[in-house]
Amino acid sequence: NAGVMQNPRHLVRRRGQxxxxxxxxxxxxxxxxxxxxxxxxxxxxxxxxQKENIIDESGMPKERFSAEFPKEGPSILRIQQVVRGDSAAxxxxxxxxxxxxxxxPGTRLTVT
Amino acid sequence: xxxxxxxxGPLSVPEGAIASLNCTYSDRGSQSFxxxxxxxxxxxxxxxxxxxxxxxxxxxxxxxxxKASQYVSLLIRDSQPSDSATYLCVGPPGAGxxxxxxxxxxxxxxxxxxx
Numbered sequence: 001n002a003g004v005m006q007n008p009r010h011l012v013r014r015r016g017q018x019x020x021x022x023x024x025x026x027x028x029x030x031x032x033x034x035x036x037x038x039x040x041x042x043x044x045x046x047x048x049x050q051k052e053n054i055i056d057e058s059g060m061p062k063e064r065f066s067a068e069f070p071k072e073g074p075s076i077l078r079i080q081q082v083v084r085g086d087s088a089a090x091x092x093x094x095x096x097x098x099x100x101x102x103x104x105p106g107t108r109l110t111v112t
Numbered sequence: 113x114x115x116x117x118x119x120x121g122p123l124s125v126p127e128g129a130i131a132s133l134n135c136t137y138s139d140r141g142s143q144s145f146x147x148x149x150x151x152x153x154x155x156x157x158x159x160x161x162x163x164x165x166x167x168x169x170x171x172x173x174x175x176x177x178x179k180a181s182q183y184v185s186l187l188i189r190d191s192q193p194s195d196s197a198t199y200l201c202v203g204p205p206g207a208g209x210x211x212x213x214x215x216x217x218x219x220x221x222x223x224x225x226x227x
Binding site: 031033035042043044045048055056058059089091093095099100101102103104105106 | 156157214219
């Protein structure tokens with residue numbers, strides 16, 4: 001049973017470019033969550049999605065960040081016009097219902 | 113006041129000892145807690161979850177939930193150097209009036225098991 005999958009594992013972008021991070025939840029899981037971890041800091045919740053719906057985006061920065069979880073395909077976290085402060089590890093988690101969450105390996109974003 | 117607080121600072125134990133990690137929480141209605149382990153540079157790994165009062169054992173790990181005293185603990189028996197990691201105690205989704213999907217992570221407790 002494959003776990004949560006994220007790609008790419010490492011992503012390098014120049015300032016001003018767009019970053020797209022993908023997350024495929026565990027089989028049978030319909031809830032997806034995105035978290036961000038800055039260097040030497042704890043995980044911070046960003047957004048909670050179910051298929052085709054954003055349930056809670058209270059942790060998303062107001063500008064440049066967006067997330068979706070379409071009916072078909074992976075969940076996408078999109079960061080437009082990246083800045084150096086966006087450099088972080090981005091983790092996706094999934095759950096079958098709103099219970100225990102299982103994390104993917106993360107995407108390390110580096111903005112140069 | 114934080115919903116869930118990990119009380120102990122960095123913890124160092126010798127190999128083979130019992131490591132005890134503790135959290136307290138403020139919401140008496142909290143029903144579920146999760147323990148995650150995170151190795152440096154890796155993603156959090158769910159190692160235990162507990163939904164009811166009492167003890168839950170899984171191999172060398174025991175999670176304890178005491179609703180009367182409002183604390184949660186994780187015991188690691190026969191600690192190994194490979195257990196060295198940051199351990200995160202996480203309260204129930206929806207704590208503090210947040211959405212039911214949001215987990216709130218603290219800084220965790222760094223455990224070092226030395227040979």
